[in-house]
Amino acid sequence: EIVLTQSPGTMSFSPGDRATLSCRASQTVRTNYVAWYQQKPGQAPRLLIYEASIRRTGIPDRFSGSGSGTDFTLTISRLEPEDFAVYYCQQYGRSPETFGQGTKLEL
Protein backbone atom coordinates (compact mmCIF):
# COMPACT_ATOMS: atom_id res chain seq x y z
CA GLU A 1 0.00 0.00 0.00
CA ILE A 2 1.02 3.61 -0.46
CA VAL A 3 2.31 5.12 2.78
CA LEU A 4 1.81 8.87 3.22
CA THR A 5 4.14 10.79 5.51
CA GLN A 6 3.20 14.23 6.75
CA SER A 7 5.78 16.37 8.42
CA PRO A 8 6.08 17.91 10.85
CA GLY A 9 3.47 16.51 13.19
CA THR A 10 2.74 19.87 14.80
CA MET A 11 3.31 23.41 13.58
CA SER A 12 2.87 26.63 15.58
CA PHE A 13 1.61 29.80 13.97
CA SER A 14 -0.16 33.06 14.64
CA PRO A 15 -3.26 34.29 12.84
CA GLY A 16 -2.27 35.96 9.58
CA ASP A 17 0.74 33.67 9.06
CA ARG A 18 1.26 31.53 5.98
CA ALA A 19 1.31 27.77 6.58
CA THR A 20 2.80 25.19 4.24
CA LEU A 21 2.03 21.53 5.01
CA SER A 22 3.87 18.65 3.38
CA CYS A 23 2.71 15.17 2.35
CA ARG A 24 5.10 12.66 0.82
CA ALA A 25 4.01 9.37 -0.73
CA SER A 26 6.04 6.16 -0.75
CA GLN A 27 5.09 5.63 -4.42
CA THR A 28 3.84 7.82 -7.25
CA VAL A 29 0.19 8.67 -6.76
CA ARG A 30 -1.76 7.93 -9.92
CA THR A 31 -3.14 11.01 -11.68
CA ASN A 32 -2.38 13.09 -8.57
CA TYR A 33 -5.37 11.64 -6.75
CA VAL A 34 -4.52 13.35 -3.48
CA ALA A 35 -7.02 15.04 -1.19
CA TRP A 36 -6.63 17.22 1.88
CA TYR A 37 -9.04 17.16 4.82
CA GLN A 38 -9.43 19.39 7.86
CA GLN A 39 -10.51 17.88 11.17
CA LYS A 40 -11.44 19.78 14.31
CA PRO A 41 -11.80 18.12 17.75
CA GLY A 42 -14.91 16.00 17.98
CA GLN A 43 -15.79 16.54 14.32
CA ALA A 44 -15.60 14.49 11.17
CA PRO A 45 -12.99 15.32 8.54
CA ARG A 46 -13.98 17.93 5.95
CA LEU A 47 -12.80 17.76 2.35
CA LEU A 48 -10.83 20.86 1.29
CA ILE A 49 -8.81 19.95 -1.81
CA TYR A 50 -8.96 17.04 -4.28
CA GLU A 51 -6.88 15.94 -7.26
CA ALA A 52 -4.01 17.68 -5.50
CA SER A 53 -5.02 21.21 -6.44
CA ILE A 54 -8.77 21.54 -6.98
CA ARG A 55 -10.45 23.52 -4.24
CA ARG A 56 -13.83 22.17 -3.26
CA THR A 57 -16.76 24.52 -3.76
CA GLY A 58 -17.23 26.70 -0.71
CA ILE A 59 -13.69 26.37 0.58
CA PRO A 60 -12.02 29.79 1.05
CA ASP A 61 -9.38 30.69 -1.53
CA ARG A 62 -6.72 31.04 1.17
CA PHE A 63 -6.48 27.23 0.91
CA SER A 64 -4.51 25.92 -2.07
CA GLY A 65 -2.94 22.60 -3.00
CA SER A 66 -0.07 21.70 -5.26
CA GLY A 67 2.31 18.90 -6.11
CA SER A 68 2.62 15.81 -8.24
CA GLY A 69 4.16 12.38 -8.21
CA THR A 70 5.15 11.77 -4.62
CA ASP A 71 5.30 15.26 -3.11
CA PHE A 72 2.24 17.31 -2.29
CA THR A 73 1.64 20.54 -0.41
CA LEU A 74 -1.29 22.30 1.23
CA THR A 75 -0.83 26.03 1.68
CA ILE A 76 -2.97 28.31 3.82
CA SER A 77 -2.04 31.82 2.77
CA ARG A 78 -3.29 33.76 5.80
CA LEU A 79 -4.33 31.75 8.81
CA GLU A 80 -7.67 32.55 10.36
CA PRO A 81 -8.49 31.51 13.97
CA GLU A 82 -10.83 28.79 12.66
CA ASP A 83 -8.01 27.19 10.63
CA PHE A 84 -6.23 25.81 13.70
CA ALA A 85 -7.00 22.13 13.33
CA VAL A 86 -5.49 18.86 12.14
CA TYR A 87 -4.95 18.38 8.41
CA TYR A 88 -4.74 14.99 6.71
CA CYS A 89 -3.67 14.12 3.22
CA GLN A 90 -5.17 11.08 1.48
CA GLN A 91 -4.33 9.21 -1.69
CA TYR A 92 -7.25 7.62 -3.48
CA GLY A 93 -5.51 6.58 -6.67
CA ARG A 94 -4.77 3.05 -5.53
CA SER A 95 -6.61 0.77 -3.15
CA PRO A 96 -6.39 0.71 -0.23
CA GLU A 97 -7.00 4.42 0.06
CA THR A 98 -4.54 5.65 2.68
CA PHE A 99 -4.12 8.70 4.86
CA GLY A 100 -1.18 10.55 6.31
CA GLN A 101 -0.76 10.74 10.06
CA GLY A 102 -1.85 14.37 10.12
CA THR A 103 -0.32 17.76 10.82
CA LYS A 104 -1.72 19.77 13.69
CA LEU A 105 -1.71 23.56 13.40
CA GLU A 106 -1.58 25.18 16.82
CA LEU A 107 -1.51 28.74 18.08
Add this chain to the structure above:
Amino acid sequence: QVQFGQSGAEVKNLGASVKVSCKASGYTFTNYAMHWVRQAPGQRLEWMGWINSGNGNTKYSQKFQGRVTITRDTSATTAYMELSSLRYEDTAVYYCARSGFSSSTPFDYWGQGTLVTVSS
Protein backbone atom coordinates in the same frame (compact mmCIF):
# COMPACT_ATOMS: atom_id res chain seq x y z
CA GLN B 1 -28.35 19.05 2.06
CA VAL B 2 -26.34 15.87 2.31
CA GLN B 3 -26.43 14.45 5.82
CA PHE B 4 -25.54 11.24 7.55
CA GLY B 5 -26.89 10.07 10.88
CA GLN B 6 -24.78 7.38 12.50
CA SER B 7 -25.86 5.08 15.30
CA GLY B 8 -24.82 5.71 18.88
CA ALA B 9 -21.74 4.74 20.83
CA GLU B 10 -21.22 1.06 21.62
CA VAL B 11 -19.33 -0.84 24.30
CA LYS B 12 -18.55 -4.42 23.32
CA ASN B 13 -16.76 -7.32 24.91
CA LEU B 14 -13.62 -8.82 23.51
CA GLY B 15 -14.51 -11.25 20.73
CA ALA B 16 -18.00 -9.87 20.15
CA SER B 17 -19.36 -8.18 17.02
CA VAL B 18 -20.60 -4.65 16.44
CA LYS B 19 -22.85 -3.27 13.73
CA VAL B 20 -22.83 0.46 13.01
CA SER B 21 -25.43 2.15 10.83
CA CYS B 22 -25.26 5.28 8.68
CA LYS B 23 -28.58 6.80 7.57
CA ALA B 24 -28.16 9.00 4.47
CA SER B 25 -30.38 11.86 3.37
CA GLY B 26 -30.31 14.79 0.96
CA TYR B 27 -29.17 12.92 -2.13
CA THR B 28 -29.96 9.86 -4.26
CA PHE B 29 -28.51 7.08 -2.13
CA THR B 30 -28.01 4.59 -4.94
CA ASN B 31 -25.96 7.01 -7.06
CA TYR B 32 -22.97 6.98 -4.72
CA ALA B 33 -20.61 4.70 -2.88
CA MET B 34 -20.26 4.55 0.90
CA HIS B 35 -16.97 3.99 2.62
CA TRP B 36 -16.12 3.14 6.21
CA VAL B 37 -13.09 4.74 7.82
CA ARG B 38 -11.96 4.37 11.41
CA GLN B 39 -9.75 6.44 13.69
CA ALA B 40 -8.23 4.84 16.77
CA PRO B 41 -7.10 7.17 19.58
CA GLY B 42 -4.08 9.16 18.44
CA GLN B 43 -3.88 7.25 15.16
CA ARG B 44 -4.35 8.18 11.53
CA LEU B 45 -7.53 7.60 9.60
CA GLU B 46 -7.79 4.03 8.29
CA TRP B 47 -9.94 2.94 5.34
CA MET B 48 -11.85 -0.29 5.94
CA GLY B 49 -13.90 -0.83 2.81
CA TRP B 50 -16.71 0.44 0.61
CA ILE B 51 -19.98 -0.53 -0.95
CA ASN B 52 -21.55 0.46 -4.24
CA SER B 53 -24.90 1.59 -2.85
CA GLY B 54 -26.52 0.89 -6.23
CA ASN B 55 -25.64 -2.74 -6.88
CA GLY B 56 -24.32 -3.74 -3.46
CA ASN B 57 -20.83 -4.72 -4.63
CA THR B 58 -18.22 -4.39 -1.91
CA LYS B 59 -14.47 -4.13 -1.54
CA TYR B 60 -12.59 -4.49 1.71
CA SER B 61 -9.15 -3.58 2.94
CA GLN B 62 -7.02 -6.69 3.18
CA LYS B 63 -6.39 -5.83 6.83
CA PHE B 64 -10.05 -6.37 7.69
CA GLN B 65 -10.92 -9.08 5.15
CA GLY B 66 -12.88 -11.82 6.84
CA ARG B 67 -13.87 -9.67 9.83
CA VAL B 68 -15.77 -6.79 8.21
CA THR B 69 -19.05 -6.85 6.32
CA ILE B 70 -20.55 -3.77 4.68
CA THR B 71 -24.17 -3.87 3.58
CA ARG B 72 -26.87 -1.42 2.63
CA ASP B 73 -30.66 -1.16 2.67
CA THR B 74 -31.71 1.00 -0.26
CA SER B 75 -35.29 1.40 0.97
CA ALA B 76 -33.96 2.81 4.24
CA THR B 77 -31.09 4.70 2.55
CA THR B 78 -28.83 3.22 5.20
CA ALA B 79 -25.42 1.62 5.06
CA TYR B 80 -24.09 -0.75 7.71
CA MET B 81 -20.67 -1.87 8.82
CA GLU B 82 -20.31 -4.99 10.93
CA LEU B 83 -16.97 -5.88 12.51
CA SER B 84 -16.58 -9.27 14.19
CA SER B 85 -14.09 -10.92 16.56
CA LEU B 86 -13.45 -7.56 18.21
CA ARG B 87 -10.02 -6.87 19.67
CA TYR B 88 -8.90 -4.14 22.05
CA GLU B 89 -7.22 -2.36 19.13
CA ASP B 90 -10.60 -2.05 17.40
CA THR B 91 -11.51 0.67 19.90
CA ALA B 92 -11.98 3.64 17.60
CA VAL B 93 -14.37 6.15 16.10
CA TYR B 94 -15.97 4.69 12.97
CA TYR B 95 -17.05 7.04 10.18
CA CYS B 96 -19.12 6.53 7.07
CA ALA B 97 -18.11 8.70 4.12
CA ARG B 98 -19.54 9.18 0.64
CA SER B 99 -17.76 9.11 -2.69
CA GLY B 100 -18.59 8.76 -6.34
CA PHE B 101 -18.70 5.30 -7.87
CA SER B 102 -15.29 5.59 -9.44
CA SER B 103 -12.57 4.22 -7.23
CA SER B 104 -10.78 7.51 -7.78
CA THR B 105 -13.04 10.03 -6.15
CA PRO B 106 -12.49 11.69 -2.77
CA PHE B 107 -14.75 11.39 0.27
CA ASP B 108 -16.91 14.49 0.03
CA TYR B 109 -19.29 14.05 2.99
CA TRP B 110 -18.74 12.25 6.27
CA GLY B 111 -20.92 11.05 9.11
CA GLN B 112 -20.36 12.36 12.63
CA GLY B 113 -18.69 9.16 13.77
CA THR B 114 -19.58 6.32 16.14
CA LEU B 115 -17.34 5.46 19.07
CA VAL B 116 -16.85 1.73 19.57
CA THR B 117 -15.10 0.68 22.76
CA VAL B 118 -13.88 -2.87 23.23
CA SER B 119 -13.52 -3.96 26.83
CA SER B 120 -13.15 -7.11 28.84
